Amino acid sequence: MYLSRILNSKKIALSLILGVFLTFVTCKTFAIQHEEHAVEASESHNEKEFSPSEVILEHIADSHSWHLWGHTTVALPVILYTDQGFEVFSSAHFEHGHADYKGQYYTYRLVKDKIAIVGPGEELVAGANMLNMHKKLIDFSITKNVVSMWISFVLLLIIFFSVSAAYKKRAGKAPKGLQSFMEPIILFVRDDIARPNIGYKYQRFMPLLLTVFFFIWINNLIGLVPFFPGGSNLTGNIAVTFVLSLITLIIVNVNGNKYYWKHIFAPDVPVWLYPIMWPVELVGIISKPFALMIRLFANITAGHIIVLSLISLIFVFKSVAIAPVSVAFVVFMDVLELLVAALQAFIFTLLTALFIGTAIEEHHH
Amino acid sequence: MELVTPEIGLVFWTTVSFLVLFFLLAKFAWKPIMSAIDDRERSIEDALLKAEAAKEEMSRLTNENEVLLKQARAERDLILSEAKKIKEQIIADAKEAAHKEGARQIELARVEINNQKAIAMADVKNQVAELSIQVAEKILQNQLQDQQKQDELVSQLLKEVKL
Incomplete structure (x- = not known):
């Protein structure tokens, strides 16, 4: 399946970058000997040893205040x-x-x-x-994440209310401006995510899929902006992905038809296998959204950690000389993260549609 | 561990906000947008179908026209050839009639000429006879003026008469 190929290629790219990154880390002892080139890092004014993992974890975690600048x-x-x-x-x-x-x-x-x-x-x-x-x-x-989420909500509401107004104003005409930018994406969600996976009943689930897709995408993008109003790590926060996957779990199981439940409680296996099948199937119900939660969380958090690690290199080496290398890699990572932002929104929505599709499928076997 | 432990506060706010966002977008954005897109797609499909039907109708009409044209052409050719035949017939007839009429006229003229000739001949004969008689009279008058000559003639005539 073409999906696994995308995931694989991402893994390859990530391991490549991590490999290069690790090569630089091994140079650390070498770089420390050249402390006369050290720059005063903004964090080190309190004479504390710079600890990248602390800084990185602080940046990707939630906060009770929002640091704007200086x-x-x-x-x-x-x-x-x-x-x-x-x-x-x-x-x-x-x-x-x-x-x-x-x-x-x-x-x-x-x-x-x-x-x-x-x-x-x-x-x-x-x-x-x-x-x-x-x-x-x-x-x-x-917290910072809640505020960031509300900013994204305001953005989403502004964007899609204006698009909706454009549809009303230009009924039956070709799309224009923002509307023409959004329409292919909406049609992509409909024609490439909802329709093939859910089938002819897709229309009922379109609002959910569209909301999930654009919510994840715009928050992934906001997370990539390093300064206000970006800089939060919302979709890389396990609480947010937990809620999103919980919604998937509820929607899938509320809409599950008798074939879905028959497949879980009375599968086509000998009866004496049921005691084994039931726990497996019940774990399956939970594990599918659980994988969604972990996938989104891990992908976005990993991206943030890599970018922050590359930036930290400058302060670890205490050398401006390393900055061009860091910046080059950060630019590369940011471009990759732009792809990942859309890709993860796509994957989350696609798998949600797929789970809904299997739950409402009409006839099994 | 802290990183993978969902915070209750954020879970709560995400749930509330996401549901609010979902209902707002579903009601005021997705519903009108999807229905507008569906409507437009349907109207485009309709238009395409109609265009297709119109094209078919058009080609049907064109075919019909061609057939009609062909028929008309064939009819025209038929009519033309008939007219030609009729024309030739008429010309032939007329020629024949003219021939006959001409012949008749010539015949009449000839008869008339013959009649006139006969009349003229008769007239001429009469005149000649009269003239001859007058001439003869004059000659006889002249000749019979002296006696000798009268006697001579009588003798001549008597000689000629054979009894």
Whole structure:
């Protein structure tokens, strides 16, 4: 299948780049000897050793404030749900993690950009997450990723409302301007994703597929822009891909017809195999969207990590001489990521359509 | 581990925002866009089908026209050849009639000429006879003026008479 060929070629390209990258990393000891060429990296003004992995993880993680440029940072609102009630305050109170904030019910501290409750005896109680729900602190803050998501929503609404208006205004005429740019993409989703995979009932699922496709694509693209309003890693965040794949899971199973369920609970195998088949099929239900979640998350995060690693090279070597090499590779990676941005949106939508198609298929065998 | 652990807050906001976005786009963007595209495609298809039908109709009409033209041509040729035949017939008839008429006229003329000739001849004969008689009279008058000559003639005549 042509899809696996694309995936393979991407793997090849990635391993090639990683190989080149690793070659440079081995030169690190050599480069450190030339410290007289070292430049003052902006991060190293506090005389701390530059740690690429820390910087990279900080950049791809979510944050309670949005660093715009230089020392300009926008503090975002913090909304906490504690066992005592809601707490709303500005993240500016944390002073970038240098200060604790005494709220109405507890004292809060920013630890690695995550909010924790400081107990009376200085012990820290971390907030809840999806793996550990039973905590007295749940963080509903409007974080950088949430703001970035809303920016993408506004963009999507502006783009597609204007396109929709254009269709109303130019009914029956040839598309023009933005409309003519979007129409082939919409038709691509319809003719190359929905129709071949879902069949004649595709129309019911078009709004979902289009929304998912454009949501992932535009957020992938926003993630590639290194400064405001880009710079977030939304589609490379597991919470976002989790929600998207959860929607796929729900849509697929809600629309599953009797053939789909028969295939799971009464497949065409000897009856004594059923105890083996049921767990396998049930795992299959979960694993398909799970793979979607991991694929999108890993692809986008990997792209960001590679780009940030290449940039970090300059600060690891403490040499401007390495900058042209870094920039060249970053440009190459960015171009590749442009492709990946569209490709991952396409793959996510395609597989969603494929799963829906298998769930609503009329006759098996 | 932190990287692959979904945060509840972001899961919540993503779910809420995505659903809102989905319903807004579905209602105000995708529905009109898809129906507009479908309508346009249908109208284009209709137009193409109609054009095809019109083309067929056109070729059918052209064929019909050609057949009609051929028929008309054949008819025209037929009519022309008939007219030619008739014309030839008429000319032949006319010629024959003219011949006959001419012959008759000539015949009449000849008869008339003969008659006139006969009349003229008769007239001439009468005149000649009269003239001859007058001449003879004059001669006789002259000759019979002297006696001798009368006697001579009588003798002559008597000699000629054979009894």
